[in-house]
Amino acid sequence: MPRSFLVKKYFRSKKPNYSEPESQSDLVLSERSPLAELQTGANSASIGLVWNLNLLPDLFAWASSPSPCTSPCPSLCPSPSGPLDLSPISRSGSGGEDEGRTSDPCSPEPTGHYCCPHCNRSYSAPAALSRHRLSHPPIPRPTFCCKHCPKQYGSLGALKMHIRSHTLPCVCPTCGKAFSRPWLLRGHMRTHTGERPFSCPHCERAFADRSNLRAHLQTHAQVKRYHCSACPRSFGRMSLLHKHSLAGCGPGP
DNA sequence: CTGGGGACGGGGCCC
DNA sequence: CGGGCCCCGTCCCCA
Numbered sequence: 001m002p003r004s005f006l007v008k009k010y011f012r013s014k015k016p017n018y019s020e021p022e023s024q025s026d027l028v029l030s031e032r033s034p035l036a037e038l039q040t041g042a043n044s045a046s047i048g049l050v051w052n053l054n055l056l057p058d059l060f061a062w063a064s065s066p067s068p069c070t071s072p073c074p075s076l077c078p079s080p081s082g083p084l085d086l087s088p089i090s091r092s093g094s095g096g097e098d099e100g101r102t103s104d105p106c107s108p109e110p111t112g113h114y115c116c117p118h119c120n121r122s123y124s125a126p127a128a129l130s131r132h133r134l135s136h137p138p139i140p141r142p143t144f145c146c147k148h149c150p151k152q153y154g155s156l157g158a159l160k161m162h163i164r165s166h167t168l169p170c171v172c173p174t175c176g177k178a179f180s181r182p183w184l185l186r187g188h189m190r191t192h193t194g195e196r197p198f199s200c201p202h203c204e205r206a207f208a209d210r211s212n213l214r215a216h217l218q219t220h221a222q223v224k225r226y227h228c229s230a231c232p233r234s235f236g237r238m239s240l241l242h243k244h245s246l247a248g249c250g251p252g253p
Numbered sequence: 254c255t256g257g258g259g260a261c262g263g264g265g266c267c268c
Numbered sequence: 269c270g271g272g273c274c275c276c277g278t279c280c281c282c283a
Contacts (some may be wrong), residue, residue, distance in 0.1 A: 074279080156269095157270075158264080158265090159271065160269095160270085161264080161270090162263080162264090163264085165262075165263075177258090178265080179261085179262095180262075181262095181263090181271085181272085182272080183271090183273065184261070184262075184263095184274060187260080188261075189257080190260095190262075191260070191265075205258095206260085207258085208257095208259080208260085209259075209260070209261080210273095210274075210275085211261090211274095211276075211277080212257095212258065212259060212260080212273075212274090213261090214256075214275080215258075215259095216258075217256065217258075218257095219256080235256090236256085236257085237256090237257085237277095238276090238277070238278090239257070239277080239278070239279080240256065240257085242278095243254080243255075243256095244254085245254085246256080247254060248254090
C-alpha cells in the first residue's frame with residue numbers, strides 16, 4: 001500500500017523556482033490517481049502537447065510544426081536559396097503525430113529571396129533583411145505548455161520529461177505502484193528486495209537511496225549546512241531548519 | 254521539539 | 269534526442 005506521502009499536504013514551502021515563471025504556483029495533483037489514469041488509457045499516444053501558437057509566427061523555420069500554416073505561410077517558408085539565419089529558432093521536429101509533413105504545400109514564392117517572418121516583406125539581400133528585422137521586437141523563446149497542468153518549459157524534451165510525471169509509465173510488478181522514470185522504479189524496487197547499495201563510509205549503515213545516504217552523512221559532519229538566521233543553531237537538513245522555524249524561531253520579524 | 258531514516262519528485266547534466 | 273544518473277529537495281514517520 002502506498003504511503004501517504006504521495007499526497008502533498010504542504011505547498012507553502014516550495015523550493016525556489018529555477019526556470020519556470022511559476023505564475024501558477026502549485027500543482028494540484030491530488031485528484032489524479034496514477035493507476036486509474038493508466039488504466040483509463042491515458043497512454044503516451046493520447047497525451048497531447050499544447051503549443052503556444054502565438055509564438056509560431058516567429059518560428060519561421062519551423063518546418064514540422066504540429067499545426068502547420070496557422071500563421072502567415074510565406075513567413076514560414078523561406079526561399080530555398082535563402083541562407084536565413086536559423087540560430088534563434090528551435091527546430092525540434094519530433095512531434096510524433098506530425099511526422100512526414102516537412103514538405104509544406106503552401107509556400108508561394110516570395111517576391112524577394114529573403115522574407116521577414118513578421119511582416120512578410122521580402123528583400124533581395126540578407127543584410128537588408130537583417131537590418132529590417134531590427135525594427136521588430138526581439139523573438140521570444142518558444143514555450144511548451146503541459147496539457148495537464150499549467151507548467152511551461154523551454155524545450156520539448158523538458159516537457160516530455162515532465163509529461164511522464166502525469167502518465168507514470170513505469171509500474172512496479174510487485175505492488176503496482178507507478179513512477180515517472182525507470183530509475184525511480186528501481187529505487188522503489190529496493191524497498192521490496194531490501195537492497196542497500198549505498199554504504200556510509202563512517203559507520204556500518206547502508207541505504208537504498210543515495211539522497212538518504214547524503215542526509216545521513218550530515219549526521220557525521222561537524223558543521224551543519226543550514227543555519228537559523230534568528231538564533232545560532234544549525235541543522236544538517238533544510239527540513240529540520242524549516243521545522244525549527246515553524247516551531248517558533250522564525251527568521252526575522 | 255529535535256534528530257534521523259525512508260521513500261519519492263523533479264530539474265539538470267552527461268553520455 | 270532520449271535515457272540514465274546526480275543532486276537537491278520534500279514529505280512522512282518514529283524515537
